[in-house]
Amino acid sequence: MDRESSTGSRAPSPVEDRRAWSIRKSLQGELLDFIRGSGFSCTRTEQLVCDLAALVCSYREEDIPLYPHIYVLDDIDALALLAPGTARVQIGTMAIDDGSAARLLKECANLARGGWAIYVTRPQGQRGAEFGVFRALKHSFAIGANEVMSDTDKAVILIRNRGHHTAELCNTKHSQRTVSLTSADDKATATLTDHVRKLVDAASRTASTSEDQRAEFRAYLTRLFIELLQPCHGALVAVVDQCVASAVPAVPDSLSDAVWLPVPVDLYGAHIAAVDLRDAESLATLQSCESLVAGMLDSDGVLILDAGGYVLGYRLFLKPTDEESQRADHKSGGRGRAFAMMVNRIGSEFDAAFMRSQDGATACEAKP
Amino acid sequence: MTDDDTGGIWPTNGAMAIAPNESEPANLVLFARASLSNRDMQSIVKAFNSDSYEMVSSFVWSKASATLKKQLSSLGMKFVGEMLNRTDLTEDSDPSLIADHEVLSLAEDIGMITSTQGLRLKHALQLVAHYAQLESQKADAEPMQKEDAISILKTCVSAILGQPQFAGAVEFASFRQKLSTVSMKEDDSELESIASSPYFFVKTTLSVLLSLVKTLKGAPLEHATGNTIVILPLLWDRLAEPERWQVGQAYAEVSAAGNRVATSGLKKSLISVQGFDFVPESLRSNSFTDAASRVLAAHFAFNNYYNEVEPMTVLANLGTSIPGPAIAKCMEASLAVWLGNFYGNSTSASAQADKLLSSLRKDQWNYYLSQCLPSDRTILDKLASDDKPIKRWKQLVGSYIPTDLVPTNKASKELLDLSRQVTPGSVLSLKAKAKTIREQIRK
Numbered sequence: 149m150d151r152e153s154s155t156g157s158r159a160p161s162p163v164e165d166r167r168a169w170s171i172r173k174s175l176q177g178e179l180l181d182f183i184r185g186s187g188f189s190c191t192r193t194e195q196l197v198c199d200l201a202a203l204v205c206s207y208r209e210e211d212i213p214l215y216p217h218i219y220v221l222d223d224i225d226a227l228a229l230l231a232p233g234t235a236r237v238q239i240g241t242m243a244i245d246d247g248s249a250a251r252l253l254k255e256c257a258n259l260a261r262g263g264w265a266i267y268v269t270r271p272q273g274q275r276g277a278e279f280g281v282f283r284a285l286k287h288s289f290a291i292g293a294n295e296v297m298s299d300t301d302k303a304v305i306l307i308r309n310r311g312h313h314t315a316e317l318c319n320t321k322h323s324q325r326t327v328s329l330t331s332a333d334d335k336a337t338a339t340l341t342d343h344v345r346k347l348v349d350a351a352s353r354t355a356s357t358s359e360d361q362r363a364e365f366r367a368y369l370t371r372l373f374i375e376l377l378q379p380c381h382g383a384l385v386a387v388v389d390q391c392v393a394s395a396v397p398a399v400p401d402s403l404s405d406a407v408w409l410p411v412p413v414d415l416y417g418a419h420i421a422a423v424d425l426r427d428a429e430s431l432a433t434l435q436s437c438e439s440l441v442a443g444m445l446d447s448d449g450v451l452i453l454d455a456g457g458y459v460l461g462y463r464l465f466l467k468p469t470d471e472e473s474q475r476a477d478h479k480s481g482g483r484g485r486a487f488a489m490m491v492n493r494i495g496s497e498f499d500a501a502f503m504r505s506q507d508g509a510t511a512c513e514a515k516p
Numbered sequence: 517m518t519d520d521d522t523g524g525i526w527p528t529n530g531a532m533a534i535a536p537n538e539s540e541p542a543n544l545v546l547f548a549r550a551s552l553s554n555r556d557m558q559s560i561v562k563a564f565n566s567d568s569y570e571m572v573s574s575f576v577w578s579k580a581s582a583t584l585k586k587q588l589s590s591l592g593m594k595f596v597g598e599m600l601n602r603t604d605l606t607e608d609s610d611p612s613l614i615a616d617h618e619v620l621s622l623a624e625d626i627g628m629i630t631s632t633q634g635l636r637l638k639h640a641l642q643l644v645a646h647y648a649q650l651e652s653q654k655a656d657a658e659p660m661q662k663e664d665a666i667s668i669l670k671t672c673v674s675a676i677l678g679q680p681q682f683a684g685a686v687e688f689a690s691f692r693q694k695l696s697t698v699s700m701k702e703d704d705s706e707l708e709s710i711a712s713s714p715y716f717f718v719k720t721t722l723s724v725l726l727s728l729v730k731t732l733k734g735a736p737l738e739h740a741t742g743n744t745i746v747i748l749p750l751l752w753d754r755l756a757e758p759e760r761w762q763v764g765q766a767y768a769e770v771s772a773a774g775n776r777v778a779t780s781g782l783k784k785s786l787i788s789v790q791g792f793d794f795v796p797e798s799l800r801s802n803s804f805t806d807a808a809s810r811v812l813a814a815h816f817a818f819n820n821y822y823n824e825v826e827p828m829t830v831l832a833n834l835g836t837s838i839p840g841p842a843i844a845k846c847m848e849a850s851l852a853v854w855l856g857n858f859y860g861n862s863t864s865a866s867a868q869a870d871k872l873l874s875s876l877r878k879d880q881w882n883y884y885l886s887q888c889l890p891s892d893r894t895i896l897d898k899l900a901s902d903d904k905p906i907k908r909w910k911q912l913v914g915s916y917i918p919t920d921l922v923p924t925n926k927a928s929k930e931l932l933d934l935s936r937q938v939t940p941g942s943v944l945s946l947k948a949k950a951k952t953i954r955e956q957i958r959k
Contacts (some may be wrong), residue, residue, distance in 0.1 A: 228795035229783065233768025235798060291776040296771070296779060300787055360734070365776065423774055
């Protein structure tokens with residue numbers, strides 16, 4: 149509206165060109181084929197999936213970030229496929245409309261931790277959707293629901309956070325979509341999962357002579373690290389070179405500022421024992437190792453692993469060489485500079501370096 | 517069709533040919549040269565000559581059961597544990613940990629003994645257990661008769677001790693080996709024989725496949741899962757619900773164990789038959805099955821009237837929300853205790869069984885009668901042989917089973933109808949019907 153000036157003539161409106169843009173339409177357009185290809189033909193379900201994907205990219209409750217996994221199902225019987233022998237807790241039913249996604253997360257996101265995930269489905273012949281939580285991961289070495297999703301005729305979409313303002317959608321048809329609510333180049337699609345896998349490959353290279361056992365351990369370690377890294381405030385992880393690992397505790401001076409464990413934590417051994425023995429004692433041992441690793445990741449400094457599945461130490465603080473000091477990017481934070489130093493030392497002291505920043509961005513470099 | 521010719525996938529053992537009127541211990545033991553030493557044979561004859569019937573029967577029984585257990589253990593104790601649903605048996609377990617009634621059941625399943633031999637051996641076990649637990653005064657007043665001891669000796673020799681090798685077990689082991697070393701194809705002729713075999717063989721083949729999938733690793737596991745994917749669709753329509761639950765339960769267990777190859781294989785199998793209705797929502801059924809196994813172990817062992825009470829109490833306290841995979845075993849155990857045996861039933865244990873049976877719903881009774889009873893050897897053996905359990909059964913039917921319940925299984929329906937009759941000849945008719953159903957298990 150024009151404003152009148154003190155002389156009585158009309159002054160131009162300060163804002164003539166006003167536009168608003170939402171990702172809603174473009175997200176719907178991008179995901180429509182994916183959702184229909186997953187086996188869903190209901191427009192309300194399509195909207196629900198889009199809304200959930202957008203919310204999960206950066207969901208917070210009371211300013212605490214939450215990382216729920218959400219399974220959208222066409223048929224409640226699919227839960228028997230995804231999570232055999234596990235419990236399901238129905239929270240309620242709802243009509244699927246514009247507010248459904250927010251309500252779903254409001255009521256269930258806080259419950260979806262420690263192996264629990266959210267499910268939402270519309271039973272046959274009913275207008276409303278049933279939702280609740282179920283045990284997507286029974287315990288540390290069980291097979292998770294996301295792993296058995298593929299190669300089935302059931303319509304299932306898994307929606308989960310996979311990094312800084314990033315959500316990932318997977319279905320049972322080996323299709324995957326990544327939604328990134330940033331201005332990053334969409335060709336730069338490496339995500340938390342990709343970076344963790346790179347780290348885990350380096351951390352399990354010599355864990356066992358059996359490829360099957362290494363593969364099992366890699367799958368376990370990947371899941372564990374993703375679960376532990378998502379809620380933490382930022383982390384640095386390094387896989388040290390074999391020479392360094394075998395010299396512990398007599399490490400090079402450049403790595404001396406750390407807590408080197410006199411007896412390393414044998415994460416690989418605990419995992420294999422749990423898988424072989426399948427008893428309460430070995431599962432308790434494995435879970436106790438996981439708690440320790442979680443605490444070490446939450447500590448300042450670098451978590452130190454070797455290539456055999458051992459945790460060698462934590463709270464490593466790197467001293468830059470003169471060259472590293474000169475080359476340091478003083479605009480980046482302390483974690484960024486430490487990561488740059490670690491990357492510089494790959495091939496000499498480290499086999500791999502991983503970083504997760506406070507805002508959730510991840511990076512990983514490893515020896516080829 | 518005789519016990520030896522059941523048209524199954526592998527042949528079963530025949531009975532050793534001993535003349536029906538042979539009753540001289542000194543002659544009978546000679547047939548057992550394959551398993552007994554000269555010293556053993558002499559001891560048996562001496563014991564008979566000195567009228568030590570209880571002692572010689574216990575000795576003969578222990579030799580027979582040990583022989584059978586040793587033969588079974590050659591298949592691998594972990595495999596035996598899987599077949600018996602005994603989670604406590606590992607590869608290093610001693611064969612003596614297999615209960616006597618379990619070894620008879622499994623031996624019959626894999627064709628080491630015929631169903632008639634199985635019935636006779638169960639009676640022998642019952643006799644030995646009964647006399648072993650008698651207090652000294654009663655034992656003096658009612659000693660074992662020579663005829664009973666001869667019967668026990670003859671049964672054990674003809675079925676077990678007289679067999680130089682168990683051809684049925686050898687063939688079964690070879691069949692099992694094939695399932696884990698050869699990948700069968702859909703047009704394999706052997707698959708046709710499996711699909712058209714008597715139900716008993718179908719059930720045992722399924723148990724073998726699932727136990728292989730749960731216990732093997734590496735290439736043998738891949739063969740076993742591949743064969744499961746091919747074989748299960750052929751069998752699914754014929755499988756009764758307890759066996760379908762078995763598949764779903766196995767899927768839940770391998771998933772919980774983190775066994776990716778087995779999980780993937782069983783998932784594909786269940787998808788192909790749309791069998792996810794039979795995947796349990798928890799693994800609680802293991803607790804129920806273990807408790808039921810303990811009840812049965814106590815029921816068939818010495819001093820059962822006293823020893824049944826504790827495990828039956830534990831089973832009753834687990835409640836009547838019995839998970840699907842465990843219903844068959846829990847009912848078998850509870851009914852076994854409630855019905856008792858030739859000599860009677862344990863009052864205290866029956867009271868606990870009563871607690872469970874009296875609170876079952878109509879649909880649970882219907883499930884048991886329609887799906888489980890036709891292959892429940894334990895209960896059918898009792899109904900086919902002993903008057904006291906039959907009378908208890910008629911009482912149970914009148915008290916607990918709704919009058920409007922009609923089982924979907926024809927044989928069970930006929931048995932139930934006979935159970936409700938009060939005519940003087942109904943006990944004999946019921947016995948005959950139970951015997952017929954029992955004999956049909958392997959056909």
